[in-house]
Amino acid sequence: MLRIGVIGLGNMGTSHADVLARGEVEGGVLAAVCDARPERLEWAREQYGDQVKGFGDAEQMMASGEIDGVVIATPHYDHPPLAIRAFAHGLHVLIEKPAGVYTKQVREMNEAAASAGTVFAIMYNQRTNPLYRKLRDLVESGELGEIRRTNWIITDWYRPQSYYDSGSWRATWEGEGGGVLINQCPHQLDLWHWTTLLKPKRMRAFCRFGKYRNIEVEDEVTAYVEYENGGTGVFIATTAEAPGTNRFEVTGTRGKIVIEDGKMSFWRLRVSEPEFNASYRGLFGKPECWKVEIPVEPGSGPQHKGILQNWTDAVLKGTPLLAPGEDGIHGLMLSNAMLLSTWTDDWVEMPIDEDRFHVELMARIDESRQRRTQGAKA
Known part of the structure; x- marks a missing residue:
């Protein structure tokens, strides 16, 4: 035992x-x-x-x-x-x-x-979820060909102001270290990396802090990533959108997979896009495509x-x-990169400058403490 x-x-x-x-x-x-x-x-x-x-x-x-x-x-x-x-x-x-x-x-x-x-x-x-296990399997086996684009819109994390007001530690740099990225999205950031097997090369992100709620951390994020293989990705998240969306789209040279509403759909090309492009001589043709509903075990796994x-x-x-446990650094690297890109208003190369991020984070914790001290005195 x-x-x-x-x-x-x-x-x-x-x-x-x-x-x-x-x-x-x-x-x-x-x-x-x-x-x-x-x-x-x-x-x-x-x-x-x-x-x-x-x-x-x-x-x-x-x-x-x-x-x-x-x-x-x-x-x-x-x-x-x-x-x-x-x-x-x-x-x-x-x-x-x-x-x-x-x-x-x-x-x-x-x-x-x-x-x-x-x-x-x-x-x-979420790695036990049959949907994401199947996606990883399809990517690993080459069914999608080379990945060219990923797009995850995860905006169904709705949280009212009363949620944040329920604890003074919530949505603070000192208490949680961030907002929607660190608190709601760690699973998606992990799955984004785990299912696609892609290595990010650089990131440009736009985080908005307290845009819709009276909080000091990010409640809206739009990020763009470039991968080492030349592919690109977009990640969008917020806690202030209703009803919200959870749609993960992965496009490769052999088609497109979409996970949404607990289902997986595969638009499979009969021949790969590069192969079609090399042989086609017409003006507006495109590869023959079959929409396939991928069978996945029922439920969300154990x-x-x-x-x-x-x-x-x-x-x-x-x-x-x-x-x-060592895999935890990959999703965190993505969220750290998104914050650092916003704080510096610039591209961030991967892996990130970890010392720079730590300095920037500590500066925001200090600013938060000063605001609370001034508020208490007032």
């Missing part, structure tokens, strides 16, 4: 603890929980019984000998430092998304994971429980990880 400790009993941490306590992860057992709030520990004792140890300090739990691995479900900034401490104790680690707030911090975490040699995973539960099971199996059986 893998004895698991959960750090952070917020919404996601509690959900993971419940799944483990109910015995829904084969080979995994909830052995301990950790939270700085005494009332949450008391709740856990009443919910899970005395056999699940409660800790108010993460270091004490890690050093207790009661656990073999940890699930980290704390605020974003805490993910890397807690993971690094866990690795130092020889523990296996599963972190919630995002991997962190800035890639410099996450890179240090990845290096610590490599040195520890334990199993490191990230809660990219989601969070699936990642918990996969991580447990990786520890106990050596099963390959579906979402290696």
